[in-house]
Amino acid sequence: MKYLVLLLTIISSVSHASESAWRQQDHSQARLIMDKSALVPGGSLRLGVWIKLEDHWHTYWENPGDSASSAVFAFKTPDGYKSSPIQFPLPQRIPVGPLMSFGYEGEVLLSSTIQIPSSESAHLGERRSLALDAEWLVCKEECIPAFELFEFELPIAETASATEHMSLFTEYDSTIASQTHTAELEHQEKTMRLEISGLPTEVQILDSLPFPGSGVNHQMPMITQNGAGSWIITHQSSDVSNTEQLPQFLLISKLADTDQTNGIVLQTKLKSGPAIGQMLLFAFLGGLILNLMPCVFPILTLKLFSFAKAASQDRGALIRSQLIYLAGILSCFWIMSLGIMALKAAGSVVGWGFQLQSPAFVSVLIILFFFLGLNFAGYFEIAGRWTGAGQGLTEKKGWLGSYFTGVLAVVVASPCTAPFMGVALGYALGQHWLVNLSVFTALGLGLGAPYIIAALLPKVSLLLPRPGLWMVRLKEFMAFPLWGTCLWLLTVLGQQLSMMAIIGVLFSLMILVFAMWLYRSLTSPVSWVLSSVASIGGLAVLVYTLQSTPNPEDALAVDDLWTPYQAETLESQLDEGSAVFINFTAAWCITCQVNEKTTFQTEKIKSYVNQHEIKMLKADWTNRDPHIAEFLARYDRAGVPLYLFYPSGSRTAQVLPEVLSPKIFIDSISL
Template structure:
């Protein structure tokens, strides 16, 4: 009988649990209500109000201080009720209400403190909540004039951080040193292309290898640093970051420098690093700046520094990577010749080639005249390439990091080139005929096709060709920018020869010249028709200027074009009239168009617009983080004035197939805009052997990047996005 009664009692006790539905559980914030207050700047009181039928585990409660407050000890809690738990064994629990105290120190000047409060509890019905974290913000009392009294341990916590980074030393008598004494840091020049860093941890302290970053601050010549070459360290099981490589004694670390120029000068190194006290606190990341005098470097050393592999993160372990094999000078010249030849087919050159087509048509196949056209046009091309190459090399030697197309990064150059294209269009349309007082340039271009006109057409072809990068050009230009001056100028001349080669062939191969059409009345119609590519080029340049300096720049540009057009029209009306004052007035009006150019130059850069195609803006730190996380990243270095870039975007990058490939491979599309001068993008271009845009590099995690061709194809892009085998 007693056995039957006992069984019935057990059944009755089990009924509530058996009938309990988890839907009846209170939300965790109702089962365990949390509130916090700070009566003083060194004490935060936290209280939990616990609903009936619920309890909290003492050992699952804690606080991590964040902004505005530094914890100096573990959360203080009263003794709880002993409880044998089926999950944790012998534990202490709280019911109804429990209050705890978190001691520490408020950050100087902080008005509030942010705390992350963690806890875990259960319902008597036998259902437990997962661990929960609640972030609260607590108002801090104002410090008195004498300052809030805190003990030494609290002051240490305020100085050295919070949470895991501010845990007190286990030995209360072993007070941590200030960061400057705990970790001494020095830097000197070890060579023209290397900085030598020296870290000296105090006895009882250690330095992390992989929690450091280094950069040059505002290097005027575009110099940057590569991965530090850390020596072997000690493996240490760290309570904060797991297994880490650390240094307990003085360590010297070579830091390679990618030189932007060979000139001697001072650079400012910014070093960020982190370390800990053995069995004590961990310091928050500390940043030091040191000025170092770099000695002069010769051209070979500068070139070698740029060939080194670019760092993907500041704390990489030392690695041996063979330097890139330099091009043979003969091969570089051949590539330059081929690149210049292909440049004739690029869309940026076609508007100017329409001018040359007019002059060739006027020659009517006459051998002597065709040779004259070809030679003077080629002379203009070669002189312009020589001047452009000399300017680029001189500016780089002066400390400016530049690349192919650098002149179009200057808004005033873009605006002036718009004037030229617009004026030539007016001339081709017959609105104005430039006379001999302007060296016969326009007249030669639009009527007689004389020597000055041919020469000027060649110069203009080079100027507008710079937004384009043809196949083979990239390697040749990269060689030129690192080679001695004489050899570099040879590369630029080979590019010019390639651009002029088709017209030289027409001029010196009678069979080709004989195929030219005979002059006739049809040429006037062709000349007027060819004005429209020039107008289109002017419109494109105006759009580029808007990207660089905003809508105000466009307004000033249109004002300048209006003044220029009116002045040229008025001058043409007065060509055969004896009205000197009107001709002078026309000249003054046309000259007034220079004023808007100055206004454009004075405008600030336009605000960056948010990408609408899912691309993220290029940032070296962001790229390094994504690569460390094992992500695939498609880096697109572009510019609004780069016609090749825009053609690639239209044909390949702005397509559903490309977007689908990004999504399928979990890839990030990162875009760098080089429309304006950007040293970070210039450094990336140099690191990958490019001297201009476009540049496309695909990274799969921390593997070396794959550089894609200048002219993209869909197959090449989709194949590069696929993960390597």
């Protein structure tokens, strides 16, 4: 009988050598399991601590996030045995109030591998004692540390059979990141930007989690697909300057049309960058194309008018005129660049077209364009006559006119964003002031280049008609586009303030025109006094109008297609798995308004959106909004438009082109 008991004891010890009993802890329980039943010389042994957690409690990944600590394994093994670091499966984000944690709920297997030295072949049949001292933290609203010492013995054998837990190890192995990839890393203002290329086209990136010591904020990063197999991930930096080594990240990904998630360890290298050269080229091309944008149309015609006049004189005067025009463009861009840098240094979040977010600036533009229209229509002359042989401007006045035409070209161009501009300006605003100034200079050179080139080529002037009555008629005709611009700016002002602001500016204009009439019509000495009083009254009305605050109920109507953008609305819709489109726009952005009319307001797009149940959000940047500006900065954009599409069930945004059509919109989102 005693031999039977001894035999059962031996069998029991062998059958349970591959596992321990469950050990109960506060709000969790754990046991030790292994994948083999013996120690094989020159081989390996997988050990795992299998942790089960009570509902609503969690434990932590290698990087626990904003608080707490990860698990720690301490092995006690014979000489020559080596253990690997803990192998953590893919974690999940666990928000706890304002903090973000990375970890596990329900259950998890934390494993490690022990390498057995080949010298153990001389000890076949012997047994070895090993121990694992494990420590982990379980948290809910409070955190409780758990400690457990697992001791076990295993025989040394030439071969070892798999234990019943091998399938569990295999299951968790599929959730351990086994692939590696390299991304280019670029530090920008308050952000860390990762540029990834060369991934298989079917891979979709869902999340990016920093490994310990990365120096980034633990909140969800911005993830943008930038083409087939190419991605841009922007993390908010917490303290980039203190990172002593290049950070690593864990990419959570999946294959298209599957729900199985995978992990990719993302190593980084500093971006060597085509940066400055490529961005200067983009800025130049953007400035060149800006000449064709609708907001520059009145200035284009004005330049054609002055070019034809100058071409009828000597070629040297023509070249000087265009160089002075370019000087006006560059000086205005330089002032804009330095102003943006100064505002950013003071803590403001600004971008391209920021001046049009000021109702005062918009009102000044309305008055300026209105009186320019009166000048073009022949109601009064600003500085001499524009036409007629021997009746032109003096040389000095002509230069001054060319210079301020260049300044005006930049002012009226600011509502437009041409292709290439958004990327170049977004890059510039995150760089040193000298780089910023260089990019703005390249943009100005692009805007002025066509006229410099035309002036340097004698054959161009031969293609232009000679000065004559057509110039007078063209000048008068161009008053109407300028007044049309006034009407558009009035709608912008209405959205910034209210309908009463439109009435106030119109009343101010009426008084200023009355002041001009007094000055022109009355010949007595009091005419100047009456005109001055009326002018002061008109300006006073304007100042009073600008004191009004925005009244949402009185603002101009918004299309029913859109829901106003709020960060909470976007998060809610993404959590629901909805397809979401975000339109970053502004009333003063002509490119945005053209896309609105030609694409978003068409029945084809409205029907497509309803059919595919796309949630349409409009982020209106007509007035200053630092939250929208920060969102734009995450995508390296300095202004609007920016169009983002989140496919159903994805938190990864696709960036659409800046100039849209119904076909481009539908093809780009690829539903």
